[in-house]
Amino acid sequence: MNAAVPMPHRFEVSAIAFDLDGTLLDTIHDLAAALNALLAELGRPPLPTDAVRALVGKGMANLVRRALALSAGPACELPNDAEQDRALARYQTFYAAQLGRATTPFPGLVGCLDGLRAEGFALALVTNKATRFVRPHLQHAGIADRFDLVIGGDDLPVKKPDAGPLLHAAAAFGIAPARLLMVGDSANDVLAARAAGCPVLVVPHGYREGARVQDLGADGIVSSLAAVVDRVLHIAPDLI
Numbered sequence: 056m057n058a059a060v061p062m063p064h065r066f067e068v069s070a071i072a073f074d075l076d077g078t079l080l081d082t083i084h085d086l087a088a089a090l091n092a093l094l095a096e097l098g099r100p101p102l103p104t105d106a107v108r109a110l111v112g113k114g115m116a117n118l119v120r121r122a123l124a125l126s127a128g129p130a131c132e133l134p135n136d137a138e139q140d141r142a143l144a145r146y147q148t149f150y151a152a153q154l155g156r157a158t159t160p161f162p163g164l165v166g167c168l169d170g171l172r173a174e175g176f177a178l179a180l181v182t183n184k185a186t187r188f189v190r191p192h193l194q195h196a197g198i199a200d201r202f203d204l205v206i207g208g209d210d211l212p213v214k215k216p217d218a219g220p221l222l223h224a225a226a227a228f229g230i231a232p233a234r235l236l237m238v239g240d241s242a243n244d245v246l247a248a249r250a251a252g253c254p255v256l257v258v259p260h261g262y263r264e265g266a267r268v269q270d271l272g273a274d275g276i277v278s279s280l281a282a283v284v285d286r287v288l289h290i291a292p293d294l295i
Contacts, residue, residue: 063275063285063286064274064275064286065285065286065287065288066236066254066256066274066286066287066288067234067287067288067290068176068234068235068236068254068287068288068289068290069176069177069228069230069234069235069289069290069291069292070176070177070178070179070203070224070225070228070230070234070235070236071171071176071177071178071179071235071236071237071238071283071287072178072179072180072181072221072224072235072236072237072238072253073178073179073180073181073238073239074180074181074182074215074237074238074239074240074241074243074244075180075182075184075189075192076111076182076184076261076262077111077112077239077240077241077260077261077262077263078161078238078239078240078244078258078261078280079160079161079164079180079196079198079280080158080159080160080161080164080192080196081158081159081160081161081260082158082192083104083107083108083111083262084104084157084158085150085153085154085155085156085157085158086107086111086118086150087102087104087107087108088149088153088156088157089146089149089150089152089153090102090107090118090119090122090146090149092149092153093119093122093142093145093146093149094122094126096145097123097142099123099126099127100126102122102125102126106125107122108262109262109264109265110122110125110264111262111264112183112241112242112243112262112263112264113183113214113243114183114184114185114208114214115143115146115147115150115184115185115208116139116143118146119139119142119143119146120139123139123142147185147187147188150188151187151188154188154191154192154195155191155192155195158192158195158196160196160198161258161260161279161280162279162280162281163279163280163281163282164196164198164280165197165198166280166281166284167280167281167283167284168198168201169201170281170284171283171284171287172201174284174287174289175289175291176287176289177203177204177228178201178202178203178204179202179203179204179205179206179224179227179228179235180193180202180204180205180206181206181215181220181221181224181237181247182206182207182208183208183214183215183243184207184208185207185208185209186207186208186209186210187207187209188207189205189207190205193205203228204224204227204228206220206223206224211223215243215244215246215247216242216243216244216246216247216250217247217250218247218250218251218252220247221235221237221247221248221250221251221253222251225251225253228292229292230292231252232251232252232253233252233253233254234290234292235251235253236253236254236255236256236287237251237253237254237255237256238255238256238257238258238277238283239255239256239257239258239261240257240258240260240261240262240263240268241257241261241262241263241264241266241271242263242264242266242271242272244257244273245257245271245272245273248273249272254274255273255274256273256274256275256276256277256283256286257271257273257275257276257277258276258277258279258280259276259277259278259279
């Protein structure tokens with residue numbers, strides 16, 4: 056007789072915060088295209104998509120800085136602060152023109168968000184992406200109306216892995232951080248959740264700067280976005 060398979064732990068929460076890039080949307084091809092347009096303008100060779108994937112996770116300024124360093128050949132000097140600022144501005148121009156062209160939702164996205172909303176969960180988007188690009192991505196994906204709160208990378212003085220964005224979301228919902236579940240794909244998401252006192256799940260896809268998903272230290276790994284619905288139990292805020 057086979058032993059019964061234990062049911063996965065369900066998190067008793069009132070709200071759920073999602074990361075964007077690598078968690079809800081596969082944006083890597085847009086990011087890589089814009090980055091390579093910048094490198095071409097600077098007379099540097101392009102970077103393969105997998106190399107760009109390993110650079111994503113700490114905001115656009117960090118992405119551009121790391122890409123410039125990676126693309127620098129023996130004869131290239133690393134840019135100074137002013138040159139990096141100019142490169143970031145040009146990258147954002149390229150990205151604005153590219154945004155949404157090659158971005159695709161990860162499987163189960165709409166069903167996950169609609170299922171959670173039907174269960175009564177408040178939903179937040181908490182991303183390090185520059186704020187001006189967040190709403191356009193949500194609109195392209197047809198999910199702009201699914202979120203009760205959207206926090207972009209420029210909306211607060213701090214970004215993930217700082218606890219600030221998640222603490223801000225919990226306060227906005229009027230709940231304790233322990234009742235806000237973070238769903239992400241990277242160490243940034245896990246570290247932010249740990250710092251804020253939030254539980255955290257990670258998806259197996261996404262951008263992890265080369266780390267294995269098993270090594271992120273999350274409270275659990277879901278097989279897909281659709282599986283998030285089965286890992287949560289709604290607790291009304293007035294019952295907390």
